[in-house]
Amino acid sequence: xxxxxxxxxxxxxxxxxxxxxxxxxxxxxxxxxxxxxxxxxxxxxxxxxxxxxxxxxxxxxxxxxxxxxxxxxxxxxxxxxxxxxxxxxxxxxxxxxxxxxxxxxxxxxxxxxxxxxxxxxxxxxxxxxxxxxxxxxxxxxxxxxxxxxxxxxxxxxxxxxxxxxxxxxxxxxxxxxxxxxxxxxxxxxxxxxxxxxxxxxxxxxxxxxxxxxxxxxxxxxxxxxxxxxxxxxxxxxxxxxxxxxxxxxxxxxxxxxxxxxxxxxxxxxxxxxxxxxxxxxxxxxxxxxxxxxxxxxxxxxxxxxxxxxxxxxxxxxxxxxxxxxxxxxxxxxxxxxxxxxxxxxxxxxxxxxxxxxxxxxxxxxxxxxxx
Amino acid sequence: xxxxxxxxxxxxxxxxxxxxxxxxxxxxxxxxxxxxxxxxxxxxxxxxxxxxxxxxxxxxxxxxxxxxxxxxxxxxxxxxxxxxxxxxxxxxxxxxxxxxxxxxxxxxxxxxxxxxxxxxxxxxxxxxxxxxxxxxxxxxxxxxxxxxxxxxxxxxxxxxxxxxxxxxxxxxxxxxxxxxxxxxxxxxxxxxxxxxxxxxxxxxxxxxxxxxxxxxxxxxxxxxxxxxxxxxxxxxxxxxxxxxxxxxxxxxxxxx
Numbered sequence: 065x066x067x068x069x070x071x072x073x074x075x076x077x078x079x080x081x082x083x084x085x086x087x088x089x090x091x092x093x094x095x096x097x098x099x100x101x102x103x104x105x106x107x108x109x110x111x112x113x114x115x116x117x118x119x120x121x122x123x124x125x126x127x128x129x130x131x132x133x134x135x136x137x138x139x140x141x142x143x144x145x146x147x148x149x150x151x152x153x154x155x156x157x158x159x160x161x162x163x164x165x166x167x168x169x170x171x172x173x174x175x176x177x178x179x180x181x182x183x184x185x186x187x188x189x190x191x192x193x194x195x196x197x198x199x200x201x202x203x204x205x206x207x208x209x210x211x212x213x214x215x216x217x218x219x220x221x222x223x224x225x226x227x228x229x230x231x232x233x234x235x236x237x238x239x240x241x242x243x244x245x246x247x248x249x250x251x252x253x254x255x256x257x258x259x260x261x262x263x264x265x266x267x268x269x270x271x272x273x274x275x276x277x278x279x280x281x282x283x284x285x286x287x288x289x290x291x292x293x294x295x296x297x298x299x300x301x302x303x304x305x306x307x308x309x310x311x312x313x314x315x316x317x318x319x320x321x322x323x324x325x326x327x328x329x330x331x332x333x334x335x336x337x338x339x340x341x342x343x344x345x346x347x348x349x350x351x352x353x354x355x356x357x358x359x360x361x362x363x364x365x366x367x368x369x370x371x372x373x374x375x376x377x378x379x380x381x382x383x384x385x386x387x388x389x390x391x392x393x394x395x396x397x398x399x400x401x402x403x404x405x406x407x408x409x410x411x412x413x414x415x416x417x418x419x420x421x422x423x424x425x426x427x428x429x430x431x432x433x434x435x
Numbered sequence: 436x437x438x439x440x441x442x443x444x445x446x447x448x449x450x451x452x453x454x455x456x457x458x459x460x461x462x463x464x465x466x467x468x469x470x471x472x473x474x475x476x477x478x479x480x481x482x483x484x485x486x487x488x489x490x491x492x493x494x495x496x497x498x499x500x501x502x503x504x505x506x507x508x509x510x511x512x513x514x515x516x517x518x519x520x521x522x523x524x525x526x527x528x529x530x531x532x533x534x535x536x537x538x539x540x541x542x543x544x545x546x547x548x549x550x551x552x553x554x555x556x557x558x559x560x561x562x563x564x565x566x567x568x569x570x571x572x573x574x575x576x577x578x579x580x581x582x583x584x585x586x587x588x589x590x591x592x593x594x595x596x597x598x599x600x601x602x603x604x605x606x607x608x609x610x611x612x613x614x615x616x617x618x619x620x621x622x623x624x625x626x627x628x629x630x631x632x633x634x635x636x637x638x639x640x641x642x643x644x645x646x647x648x649x650x651x652x653x654x655x656x657x658x659x660x661x662x663x664x665x666x667x668x669x670x671x672x673x674x675x676x677x678x679x680x681x682x683x684x685x686x687x688x689x690x691x
Contacts, residue, residue, distance in 0.1 A: 318524045322486045328510030328538030373524045
């Protein structure tokens with residue numbers, strides 16, 4: 065052992081000059097932290113710019129006056145209508161976009177690690193079909209009307225959460241769950257819940273209701289309310305900070321169960337904890353914004369192309385980029401067709417998918433495969 | 436650190452792969468486990484590194500029962516190099532090796548300069564320092580194997596478990612890995628295919644067949660023409676080089 069120590073000391077001296085991660089650590093700021101700070105500023109700036117953009121033209125000065133008045137609790141002479149548009153429609157929507165986009169991205173990364181598969185997204189383990197079944201129940205049969213105006217979201221949340229629990233339970237039947245069993249039971253649960261949804265839709269004979277379900281499933285940030293936003297921020301940010309602390313175990317998940325045991329971590333317990341946390345985060349996101357697809361799949365891959373696979377670097381930048389992405393996607397969805405709000409899910413797929421393909425083709429990103 | 440296997444029986448899907456097997460690795464000894472395909476070498480090692488559970492019998496690290504340790508505690512004492520290391524995601528080489536530091540870290544603890552120094556030191560030892568920023572999956576099989584050894588070295592353990600560590604390696608690196616593992620002075624238990632490598636580097640050999648030890652002892656006692664012939668069902672000839680006093684096993688063809 066002595067010999068090893070000596071050797072390592074001598075090496076350390078030698079690598080001082082060439083070793084960049086070292087250097088940056090001594091400077092106290094790794095690259096990804098610097099980028100995160102920059103991104104945070106960009107998120108704030110984007111909100112400030114985006115809040116002036118909308119279907120009704122409102123002068124930027126007026127917009128800022130409304131916001132400053134609200135923040136500083138001052139009174140202004142601006143009309144209530146304009147005040148409401150800025151403070152109760154535009155701003156909460158943008159603030160919600162950040163947490164939804166960021167939360168979906170982080171959950172996407174975590175899910176890809178949990179099931180050890182680059183094709184996973186936050187909805188893969190039963191969440192999507194559970195949520196849509198919940199929404200279908202609420203819209204067609206009026207289940208949960210007692211929860212007030214947000215009842216569709218509440219029931220969808222319940223559906224999503226129950227479906228993820230079921231996936232976990234089924235994956236553990238007859239031996240410990242592993243990533244393949246999780247994926248398979250996720251697929252099975254998705255099939256069952258989708259079938260129930262289709263069954264309801266088929267017998268409902270309710271055109272308006274079916275249209276509502278379709279709209280709801282496309283996702284939208286239009287329903288943003290300050291009271292909900294506070295709760296969602298608490299839940300999603302707690303989840304993000306939790307996963308920030310878990311980077312080592314997340315990395316370990318990608319190398320598999322056997323190797324992880326030889327490196328001192330039994331993944332079984334962590335998989336379940338992570339799935340529960342993701343289910344909770346996604347449940348709240350679904351409650352607030354329906355099912356916004358694709359973002360939880362592409363942002364994680366975008367980030368892996370740019371920053372590599374190490375979760376220490378990935379989690380925070382993905383949250384911020386996801387938020388940034390959704391802010392501008394939402395702005396675009398409001399202005400791209402005059403007087404119409406395009407469902408944001410459609411826009412993300414239409415714009416995001418080609419960008420994604422471009423990156424795949426241009427950069428030799430192997431998804432772990434050999435290039 | 437001493438590794439002791441006491442009368443292990445290991446089942447895989449109701450088939451007994453290892454039967455009533457006992458093995459002892461004295462502190463600092465280099466133990467070779469040899470035997471034909473399917474003789475239970477890997478299964479035995481998997482049980483020692485805790486991926487499989489024995490049906491009966493017990494593994495001890497020094498005096499401690501392995502199963503009484505947490506995975507973290509055992510990973511602080513056992514470094515493992517397995518055969519199949521295919522990862523579905525693109526990790527950088529240095530990130531793979533850094534994982535070797537995980538058993539020494541608390542959940543929230545960050546990696547510090549010491550960890551990076553250990554990682555670069557381990558990479559230097561396997562001759563792969565210049566590859567530290569490469570993507571693991573773009574390396575050749577042999578290079579990957581050396582990175583995995585570097586990860587085990589970064590664990591700084593008193594024992595190494597090697598499951599056919601020389602697979603996929605060119606001759607130079609076969610010898611290098613064996614010499615490196617031997618020089619560390621830690622207890623090594625290695626499953627080996629190449630009998631010449633086993634003869635050259637091991638202090639003690641266990642010859643397995645159908646899950647049982649059929650011969651054990653010093654390499655020259657185990658690797659005889661008779662034992663090799665009966666276990667592997669081939670004809671072998673032992674050649675001892677006078678000049679280097681090296682021990683060589685030649686396999687004789689059945690034709691001609």
